[in-house]
Amino acid sequence: MSFDLSVIPNKNIVLAVTGGIAAYKSAILVRRLKDAGFNVRVVMTQGAQAFITPLTFQALSGNPVHTELLNPEAEAGMGHIELARWADLLLVAPASCDTLAKFATGLADDLLSTLYLATKSPVWVAPAMNQQMWAAKATQRNLNTLVEDGVHVIMPDAGSQACGDVGLGRMPEPEDLAYQVTQYFHRAQRAIAEKFGLLAGKHVVITAGPTREAIDPVRYISNHSTGKMGFALAAACYAAGAKVTLIAGPVSLDTPNGVRRLNVSSAVQMLDLSMQMLDEGCDIFIATAAVADYRVAEVAEHKIKKAGDELNVSLIKNPDIVATIAGQQKRPFMVGFAAETRNVEEYAAGKLVAKKLDMIACNDVSRADIGFASDENAMTVFFADEYQLEKRDLEKASKQEIAQQLVEAIHDALWHEIEPV
Template identity: 90%
Template sequence: MSFDLSVFSNKNIILAVTGGIAAYKSAILVRRLKDYGFNVRVVMTHGAQAFITPLTFQALSGNPVHTELLDPEAEAGMGHIELARWADLVLVAPASCDTIAKFAAGLADDLLSTLYLATKAPVWVAPAMNQQMWAAKPTQRNLNTLVEDGVHVIMPEAGSQACGDVGLGRMPEPEDLAEQVKNYFHQAQRAIAEKFGLLAGKRVVITAGPTREAIDPVRYISNHSTGKMGFAIAAACYSAGAKVTLLAGPVSLDTPNGVRRINVSSAIKMLDESMHQLEEGCDVFIATAAVADYRVAEVAEHKIKKAGDELNVSLVKNPDIVATIAQQSKRPFMVGFAAETRNVEEYAAGKLIAKKLDMIACNDVSRADIGFASDQNAMTVFFAEQYQMEKRDLEKASKQEIAQQLVEAIHDALNHKIEPV
């Protein structure tokens, strides 16, 4: 699965580090959270500073480290109340037995315990301590209090401990904690998108990549499509709240997070799967795949041996997938793509009418800067006459940005269709 990490760039994480040998893992955790794009500020207790220095966290986070409740410099800038307001999530890792007890008792005698009471942000604690301290009744009682107060407790792992004991009490690995944080924010954003996104409640089917038409068991006919544009659109549709199924030709791309992917190879298989998805229910069908126009009439059962200077292969026309779907009685909103090398807009406008599409996006793949393998694109979008919408020119941008603009165009068309009287 691949994530669009840019969505986390406006999310603020306070990582609170308390006293314990597991504090060394927190340095790695800062790095992993930063890798995902989060803004990270670190709060350290006095006990934490006995194990690792604030300078380490300042270098890793790129922000000053907060250690004192009554720090004149901090109060002049980001005081403890402002720090509490700044946070989208407070993660205490490691959370010592003492800190857990303070939280449960409602004490406010240092920066972290005060921050805990002052913030409205969700609070997560990742306890790390000796196995007997973890099992002690007061500790378990305090943890139960935190859970009742709405704190998310991340269970410690079992294993050998610094003191020589073996049992529960080890802080989970930094990579696992960062993954949990990432998934939490992604799920929260998804819930919002499913209610308020541009395509909320819509079921979208997208074809992407090339097809391969076999000549024999080892050879095939194909094209240069990488599938990048289709995969970017799939991610954008999912972010807009849609349920997305991606019919992918043979490409080497990670599946966008949350998207259902079905791999296909030939044009016939892509058509069969498209029809199946139509039967399951489809609101929007987006055909970005570069489907081979022809296939071999008879695929050789065995590898064709080299003989002579010429090889004649008979080709037959493949079905037109997007036109076939558009002709169905319960047709979805149809979006076609035209990848041309000349007369781009003229050919695209013709396809829009001939294939009875609702919308078509065209681009000039002869340009090296926006061709098949490029990470950027530029498009012109046309709409069917009944939408009474002007064409849109999408200036050169990343394929992710173009995908977002295409989602907006689909949303606008869905809400501007003029129904016949």
């Protein structure tokens, strides 16, 4: 399976495991959900603990496993309320016949049945049981009640069962369940985007402008970047419904309406703030800044006086901001920029792969009519292979128009259809 991780960050799954031989599949399901970027907490019934230990799920999820209704270690001893508030989805897999009956009748005599009544999150159940128990009128009656109550029932698979019977009742494979959950959040996010804006609900962090690397208190190394493209993108992302944080190098531009601006000077300062933004839940990182490749090894404490015909300054390499962010375990959707003077597309395509980006926009800054100082631009956009999107040529237009087209390209990559592989 392939998963679009850009729609998953900070989504919380409570996986409830009930009694049945299919509980072993739930251990694999935890791993698949974690691989797809979800936060997972596990609830186990007493029946489930007869088949598999809580320690297994704790190791796989990275979180304590919840087994008791009144847990003194939980918030005010009310673990079901804490979990109910935390969950973005309650997934019961496997869901035993007994659990379905409890849900259908409103019984609340253990942690899971109480959690079911207490949560406002969507509830999904993946029944797993003997084929005759599945076909029983009481079970089907309970399922109909749950569907009427808004519970999503994942139909069981047919096949041979542990008891030797053959028929409906097998829990679907963990990969299939993880795929269905991922698709659910994908569709929900896309619906929000269509209603409220292409990037609605997303936190976009943009770096813009040049950096200045001090030589002494009055001199520095920099470049010709004006920050216009980054500022135009910040305005376009905000107009598309996103929360926008703009990390700006030293430029003389007004902050776009609704955008939070954080000013920096050096590449190290820009990287430090960018890393802080990851802790705030950055969904999309757009690196338009023209970051100086090198900085002075030792900045002079006082102004260097002119002496002789030559001045030798030792330089050291600056950190690669975009590669550092892209290399994080929980990385945002990464958009890089490549400003080149020759072999533009070749260098950009190489940078896309080398820095593990999702998308890159490149332009030829040797052209006098576009680029750093101009109010217009023209770009070519490449996407990572997994998105299966063709490169896009953005013809010469105002930087505001180019920014809007880039937002549309980001949107198209975020919401591309996920297909199993």
